[in-house]
Amino acid sequence: MADDPTPDRTPDAEDRGRLDESRAWNIPSYLLAGVLGFGGLGWVLDRLLGTDFIVGIGIVGGMALAVYYVWFRYGTP
Amino acid sequence: MSLGLLAAAGGETFTAPGTEDFWQPLFGTSGALAVTRPAVVLVISAIIIMVVLSVATRRLSIVPGKGQMLTEATYGLVRNSIARDIIGSRDFLRFVPLLFSCFTLILLNNLFGIIPFFQYPTMARIAFPLVLALVVFVVYHYLGIKRRGLAGYLGSLLPPGLPGWIKPLVFLLELITYFITRPVTLALRLFGNMFAGHLLLLLFITGGEYMLLHSGSLGLQIFSIPTFGMGVVMTLFELLVEFLQAYIFTLLAALYIAGSLADEH
Numbered sequence: 001m002a003d004d005p006t007p008d009r010t011p012d013a014e015d016r017g018r019l020d021e022s023r024a025w026n027i028p029s030y031l032l033a034g035v036l037g038f039g040g041l042g043w044v045l046d047r048l049l050g051t052d053f054i055v056g057i058g059i060v061g062g063m064a065l066a067v068y069y070v071w072f073r074y075g076t077p
Numbered sequence: 078m079s080l081g082l083l084a085a086a087g088g089e090t091f092t093a094p095g096t097e098d099f100w101q102p103l104f105g106t107s108g109a110l111a112v113t114r115p116a117v118v119l120v121i122s123a124i125i126i127m128v129v130l131s132v133a134t135r136r137l138s139i140v141p142g143k144g145q146m147l148t149e150a151t152y153g154l155v156r157n158s159i160a161r162d163i164i165g166s167r168d169f170l171r172f173v174p175l176l177f178s179c180f181t182l183i184l185l186n187n188l189f190g191i192i193p194f195f196q197y198p199t200m201a202r203i204a205f206p207l208v209l210a211l212v213v214f215v216v217y218h219y220l221g222i223k224r225r226g227l228a229g230y231l232g233s234l235l236p237p238g239l240p241g242w243i244k245p246l247v248f249l250l251e252l253i254t255y256f257i258t259r260p261v262t263l264a265l266r267l268f269g270n271m272f273a274g275h276l277l278l279l280l281f282i283t284g285g286e287y288m289l290l291h292s293g294s295l296g297l298q299i300f301s302i303p304t305f306g307m308g309v310v311m312t313l314f315e316l317l318v319e320f321l322q323a324y325i326f327t328l329l330a331a332l333y334i335a336g337s338l339a340d341e342h
Contacts, residue, residue: 022163022332025325029258030250037253065246073236 027070034066035059091287094279099201099272115199122185122199130181155180155327163331168338172331175216179209180327183267187319190275191312198271198319203264206271206326210264213330218255221337263329270322274315281308 042058045051102111133148141149155177160169183200190198200206221230234251235244285304288297 022328025329025332026254029254029262032262033250033254033258036258037250062250065243065250068243069247069250072239 023074027074030070031063031066034062034064034069036062038062038065091284091291094276094283098279099275101197113202114197115202115205118189118195118197119186119199119205121195122182122189126181126185151181152177159324159327159331163328164335164338172334175212176327176331179213179330180323183209183326184320184323187271187323188316190271190319191278191315198275200267200322201272201275203268206264206267209267209326210260213263213333214260216330217333217337220334224337259333263326267322267326270318274311274318277311278308278315281305281311 039055039059039062042055045054045058101114103114103117105111129144130148133144137145156169156173159180160173160176163169164172186199186205189195190201218230221233224230225233231252234255235248239247281304285301285308288301288304292298
């Protein structure tokens with residue numbers, strides 16, 4: 001395949017379908033990253049500032065951001 | 078009649094299997110380092126894969142025998158269904174060795190969970206899937222950085238068309254995803270499935286054995302039959318999970334590599 005003189009550089013429709021399908025596996029990563037990452041950041045800020053509400057904002061905000069981002073990347077044509 | 082009473086009547090109490098059942102050092106236990114059962118199983122699996130593949134590919138015939146057919150089917154699955162379809166026909170060939178090694182190694186080690194005498198899924202010890210995930214982690218970051226340079230690579234994490242104010246937040250989200258959640262979930266998914274599945278098998282089978290032989294009560298002895306039955310059902314279910322986890326690990330590795338090679342994000 002590598003020595004093929006005219007390599008096919010455009011994946012056909014079926015390949016595209018499988019690739020898009022596989023990309024769905026990325027979505028849980030983003031959701032987890034949003035909740036844990038921003039929740040963790042909020043927790044650290046809480047520890048530094050001596051407060052107790054930023055972790056909640058981080059978790060909810062991180063979730064919202066991740067959902068928005070998943071919609072942006074995979075939900076829009 | 079409670080279960081506790083029944084157990085007490087038998088004289089022995091049942092201890093449920095737990096995490097300690099997975100720590101099985103074989104030799105060299107005096108220090109912190111020990112050669113453990115999963116380590117031995119892993120080495121055996123690597124030898125088996127090497128021998129099987131070199132024997133199966135030595136005498137290739139047009140009309141394949143059973144061994145050649147199985148080898149070709151496995152190779153075809155990784156090469157065509159995973160590598161080519163996801164990475165694309167331009168670049169996929171040089172990643173087939175990595176993906177095929179990952180797939181066969183994970184699959185055989187997972188299958189060892191239910192193969193008699195081995196009966197230990199290596200990936201149920203976190204270090205093994207962690208190292209495999211680290212290999213994938215290094216590969217896809219290396220490819221991305223080599224292709225675009227460090228700054229270009231980090232910049233490429235942001236897709237075009239985002240509103241400006243949200244960019245720093247999304248960039249942070251992408252950083253966390255690329256550098257933390259991806260490798261961690263890759264390792265934990267494999268580890269968790271193998272660990273939990275094997276623990277469940279241990280519970281049904283040691284539980285059934287206890288009820289049948291050590292409980293000393295007819296009721297529990299009768300109930301050991303469905304318990305063993307569940308052990309058989311869960312073993313079949315494990316077979317499916319073991320294959321699926323090897324497939325998903327390889328699929329995600331290919332997907333991450335494809336992401337680092339793709340022109341557009």
